[in-house]
Amino acid sequence: MGILSRTSYVIRSKINALLNRAEDPTETLDYSYEKMRDELQQVKQGIADLTTQKKRLEIQKRRLEENVEKHNDQAREAVRQDREDLARQALQKKQAKMNQIEELDAQIAGLQETQDSLVQKKNELQGRIEEFRTKKETMKARYEAAEASSRVSEAMSGVGDEMSDVGRALERAEEQTDEMEARSAAMDELVDEGAFDEVLSDKDAIERELEAGRSDAEVDTELETLKSEMGKSSAPAEDAESDSDVDVESDVETDVEADVDVADEEVEAELEELRSEDESS
Incomplete structure (x- = not known):
């Protein structure tokens, strides 16, 4: 096989495969049914035309028959008038018309046979079309049921084009959601660690360390x-010593305060005596 032959074969194969995928059996059946109906219509039109031609011949035949009767009357009248020559002419015309009538009869008979044959073929074709229409509707119903079942099976199994698109969309949405959740968690972690506070603050590292030290001391x-x-x-040891020192100091302070209270009471008593003497004098 040459290169051109192989190329032509491959091209035809590709085109045939494309046509098979693009072909819809229901549309093909409908198209075939319409073509058959067109053929039936053409047959009916042919029968109608043939019938019209036959009717025209029959009309022509009736006119010739009328002329034959007319020429027969003319011949009789010529004989009564002793005009043999006119009678002969009338009979000759009558004979010519009768010959034409015979030819018309043959043509009409032939047209009638053709018409009968066409009518029979038309009836057979019409029966075939009705039978094909029944099979076509049955086949269409089966095909549509199979197609619907196939779509349902694809949807249930998730292998259809639309379900594949939906699955890919869900995967993309899940990936984007995971990414956003991870980003949000990372931002929260940075906020908790104070990374953004250090970035937004005007203080340098030394000031931040000093503040941290003061905060620790306060704590x-x-x-x-x-x-x-x-x-x-x-x-415990240092606290015990400091507690003993505090107790000694507390005792000293208590004694001093007691002495001060006693002196104050004596002064108050003397002042009271002086007031009494003044009042008595």
């Missing part, structure tokens, strides 16, 4: 205060 102080209030201490 330690507050923690020690809480421990003191709850009777706990982080350094």
Whole structure:
């Protein structure tokens, strides 16, 4: 097989495959049915034309028959008038008309046979068309049912084009959702770590470290205060010594305060005596 032959064969094969995929059996059946109906219509039109021609010949035959009767009357009248020559002419015309009538009879008979044959073929064709129409509707119903069943099966199995598109859309949506969730989690983590606070703050690294140290010191102080209030201490030995010193100082302060209270009472008593003497005098 030469290159051109192989190329032609491949091209025809491709075209045939494309036509098979593009062909809709229901449309093909409808087209075939319409073609058969067109043929039936043409047959009916042919029968009608043939019938018209036959009717024209029959009309012509009737006119010739009328002329034959007319020429027969003319010949009789000529004989009564002793005009043999006129009678002969009338009879000759009568004979010519009768010959034409015979020819018309033959033509009319032939047209009638053709008409009968066409009518029979028309009836057979019409019967075939009706039978084909029944089969066509049955085949269309079967094809549409099979097509619907195939679509349902494809939808159930997810192998159809539309279901594949839906599946791909769901996958893309899921990927985008996962990406957005991961991005949101990363942003929350950065916010918790204070990454954005450092970026937006005007303080340098040293100031931030100093503030962190002060904050730690304040936290330690507050923690020690809480421990003191709850009777706990982080350094027991030192706290014991400091507690003894505090107790001695407290005793000294108490004695001083007692002495001050006694002196105040004596001064008040003397002032009261002086007031009484003044009033008596």
